Amino acid sequence: MDSSVPLVLLLLMCSSIMVEAQLKVYDLRATDLPTVVLLTTDAYVKVSSGFTSLGKTSVRYNDANPWWEEEFSYFNIKENDTLTLKVYDLDLVFDDLLGVCKRKLKVGTYQHDCFLTKGGTLHYTYTLG
Template identity: 90%
Template sequence: MDSSVPLVLLLLMCSSIMVEAQLKVYNLRATGLPTVVVLTTDAFVKLSCGFTSLGKTSVRYNDANPWWEEQFSHFKAKENDTLTLKVYDYDLIFNDLLGVCKRQLKVGTYQHDCFLTKGGTLHYTYTLG
């Protein structure tokens, strides 16, 4: 039997294993969020990776250009998992969804801009490694 066959089988087995890595999402900010009549948006962001909730930011009241200091981590993220960020306008009765950003994860550090359906842009950075 050819001695390279076991090596090929080992390589195939190793390449199919999904490696878990730490995901870090940070530097979240938004620009140009919508204003309704004279009320400025009270924005916050909910984050998830696949089916796992990563949490949510604090609410930034009356700020069309909020910046959030929170950082979010997920220790079992995998390359090609979907990172989802949902931007909301906080209200006492019903939070209005301003837009959803989805990104398929890749290893490395990336900065992204996401245009929200109700107006404005979400900016964020993530690292997967």
């Protein structure tokens, strides 16, 4: 009976360790972005997790329904870390923030829709594994 105690302790220790995994964010697209004074949005997305920037997409000019081909990957992610996507409209003076999407990460592949505060929807997929 004493020989099972180290095994139980080992199992408890292993279950409490947070495993780091690879995050992949892809298939970013938006629909029905707002039009301001006859100007269609020049949109781009910044992607981050915690304090780590994963990068930003290219700008899609004059497109209320842009689709971005970029994929973002990062290796030091843990389940329950927060994924943040910020959608901007490029302007001459300063870029307008159209909305922020935040999501706690889970292991697996998920597709999400995020309704932006200034109008429109961001659609994206992520895989954590």
